[in-house]
Amino acid sequence: MSADHPGAGTSATSTDDVVALLWRRATPARRGPKPRFSVDAIVAAATEIADDRGLDAVTMQAVAARLGTTKMALYRYVPGRVELDALLLDAALGAAPPAATGAGWRAALTGWAGSVHARALARPWSVELAQRPHVPGPVELAWFEAGLAAFGDLPLTGAEKLDTLALLVGHVMSLVRQQPRGASPEGDLAAGLGPVLAEHADDYPLTVAAFADAEPGGHDDALRFGVARVVAGVAALAAERA
Amino acid sequence: MSADHPGAGTSATSTDDVVALLWRRATPARRGPKPRFSVDAIVAAATEIADDRGLDAVTMQAVAARLGTTKMALYRYVPGRVELDALLLDAALGAAPPAATGAGWRAALTGWAGSVHARALARPWSVELAQRPHVPGPVELAWFEAGLAAFGDLPLTGAEKLDTLALLVGHVMSLVRQQPRGASPEGDLAAGLGPVLAEHADDYPLTVAAFADAEPGGHDDALRFGVARVVAGVAALAAERA
DNA sequence: CTTAATTGCGTCTGAAGGACACAGTAAACA
DNA sequence: TGTTTACTGTGTCCTTCAGACGCAATTAAG
Numbered sequence: 252m253s254a255d256h257p258g259a260g261t262s263a264t265s266t267d268d269v270v271a272l273l274w275r276r277a278t279p280a281r282r283g284p285k286p287r288f289s290v291d292a293i294v295a296a297a298t299e300i301a302d303d304r305g306l307d308a309v310t311m312q313a314v315a316a317r318l319g320t321t322k323m324a325l326y327r328y329v330p331g332r333v334e335l336d337a338l339l340l341d342a343a344l345g346a347a348p349p350a351a352t353g354a355g356w357r358a359a360l361t362g363w364a365g366s367v368h369a370r371a372l373a374r375p376w377s378v379e380l381a382q383r384p385h386v387p388g389p390v391e392l393a394w395f396e397a398g399l400a401a402f403g404d405l406p407l408t409g410a411e412k413l414d415t416l417a418l419l420v421g422h423v424m425s426l427v428r429q430q431p432r433g434a435s436p437e438g439d440l441a442a443g444l445g446p447v448l449a450e451h452a453d454d455y456p457l458t459v460a461a462f463a464d465a466e467p468g469g470h471d472d473a474l475r476f477g478v479a480r481v482v483a484g485v486a487a488l489a490a491e492r493a
Numbered sequence: 494m495s496a497d498h499p500g501a502g503t504s505a506t507s508t509d510d511v512v513a514l515l516w517r518r519a520t521p522a523r524r525g526p527k528p529r530f531s532v533d534a535i536v537a538a539a540t541e542i543a544d545d546r547g548l549d550a551v552t553m554q555a556v557a558a559r560l561g562t563t564k565m566a567l568y569r570y571v572p573g574r575v576e577l578d579a580l581l582l583d584a585a586l587g588a589a590p591p592a593a594t595g596a597g598w599r600a601a602l603t604g605w606a607g608s609v610h611a612r613a614l615a616r617p618w619s620v621e622l623a624q625r626p627h628v629p630g631p632v633e634l635a636w637f638e639a640g641l642a643a644f645g646d647l648p649l650t651g652a653e654k655l656d657t658l659a660l661l662v663g664h665v666m667s668l669v670r671q672q673p674r675g676a677s678p679e680g681d682l683a684a685g686l687g688p689v690l691a692e693h694a695d696d697y698p699l700t701v702a703a704f705a706d707a708e709p710g711g712h713d714d715a716l717r718f719g720v721a722r723v724v725a726g727v728a729a730l731a732a733e734r735a
Numbered sequence: 736c737t738t739a740a741t742t743g744c745g746t747c748t749g750a751a752g753g754a755c756a757c758a759g760t761a762a763a764c765a
Numbered sequence: 766t767g768t769t770t771a772c773t774g775t776g777t778c779c780t781t782c783a784g785a786c787g788c789a790a791t792t793a794a795g
Binding site: 266270274379382383384386387389392393395396399400408409410411412413414415417418420421422424425426428429446447448450451454455456457458460461462463464472473476477479480481482483484485486487488 | 508512516621624625626628629631634635637638641642650651652653654655656657659660662663664666667668670671688689690692693696697698699700702703704705706714715718719721722723724725726727728729730
Binding site: 523527528529562563564 | 771773774775776777
């Protein structure tokens with residue numbers, strides 16, 4: 252059940268199967284009829300659906316409909332929904348992360364965070380996928396690799412570098428989540444928050460005050476501020492070690 | 494449909510309805526039979542289920558079964574699943590956040606982050622709820638209020654304080670997500686990551702190296718490191734303004 | 736040209752959220 | 766005290782989704 256990847260076993264997939272799919276490991280030799288579709292075609296269709304109707308609209312039936320086939324035909328290529336999500340995420344992260352510029356670690360790290368932000372903003376639904384437990388794909392690992400490269404020869408341990416990247420990614424994703432999404436009608440945290448705060452202003456004076464001047468720069472300022480704080484914090488650590 | 498809260502209208506709830514539920518706004522006068530249950534009882538039952546079988550196990554039927562009734566009876570108290578989630582989250586955040594100690598803003602902010610971490614770790618499923626778009630409840634706002642209080646009289650704008658809190662919360666939640674959960678069998682990012690990295694070590698040299706020395710302190714170190722970096726970053730900003 | 740592996744896909748099942756109707760109940764009012 | 770009437774309790778039905786299973790069609794290997 253773990254060896255034949257486009258095999259019949261539908262569910263209960265192990266990590267190995269997901270990995271095989273993510274790396275597009277080729278299947279040895281096929282005898283029967285030639286496959287009409289491919290994993291890439293399915294992922295592309297699913298991506299299109301997610302892009303214009305949101306992640307919830309990505310059901311097996313919807314993907315199949317877009318490809319002009321039926322739901323069960325897809326299970327020959329993708330074991331199940333979980334695996335499709337993993338593929339979808341790695342595809343959403345793009346082809347390759349931009350290489351770190353040679354202008355020092357601060358600029359490199361800031362630039363990396365900006366790239367992550369741009370990608371996440373372009374496909375907000377990828378954030379949802381990225382934040383649930385999943386097996387990382389080749390592209391996601393490449394992003395990590397690029398992020399680690401940004402540190403140059405700073406005197407940090409590997410764990411510290413990873414934690415710093417996690418910090419940045421966490422911040423970026425929090426921001427993207429709060430972005431008002433046109434598609435989903437409920438969205439927008441701040442919109443619903445306004446009336447609530449107004450009604451209970453007495454109980455949360457600091458919060459009301461803080462949100463009062465939170466308007467101007469908004470999203471982009473929040474990104475810059477957070478990244479700058481982290482970079483400054485790392486710089487402080489590096490300074491006290493040097 | 495928006496006025497009578499325990500009313501018959503089942504779905505398509507607006508923000509107002511959620512708010513009314515979260516603040517346990519009392520219903521004016523009841524004529525018919527007395528309600529057998531209460532919102533609190535339902536939330537308590539749902540919380541118990543989430544605690545020992547995970548968030549996915551919290552279905553209307555499961556909650557009803559635990560209360561000894563049927564699924565549809567619950568819809569008299571809670572309009573739908575979304576509203577139940579909101580109630581569940583606010584309940585999971587605990588009764589009241591601990592007050593900031595008077596030992597300076599660094600200690601206060603660090604302590605606040607630690608408290609958030611402790612709460613999130615106690616109920617890992619609350620992280621899932623907290624990170625999807627939702628209307629904040631009274632307890633969540635109280636946490637924000639406490640977090641803002643921790644800054645004391647630092648020369649930061651309200652937006653900057655909020656961004657800092659978001660940064661800390663984002664980090665804490667990332668960490669809790671990566672915590673191996675006993676209940677859900679798939680979990681553990683790092684466990685699945687090992688074999689993958691081993692197989693493609695050549696392509697991701699930095700990542701492999703970073704994970705190699707990431708073992709020792711682990712989770713708690715990551716928390717401390719991240720919070721310390723943010724605090725240092727804020728300190729740097731405050732210093733250059735003073 | 737036979738054989739066997741492999742694909743395409745229709746049908747069924749189970750679980751989930753939710754709509755709706757109707758019966759039972761108890762407070763308000765005459 | 767009796768009647769009205771709003772409100773609760775809940776059984777039944779519908780829709781959507783993921784997935785299991787089986788069988789017919791296809792085509793490369795021998």
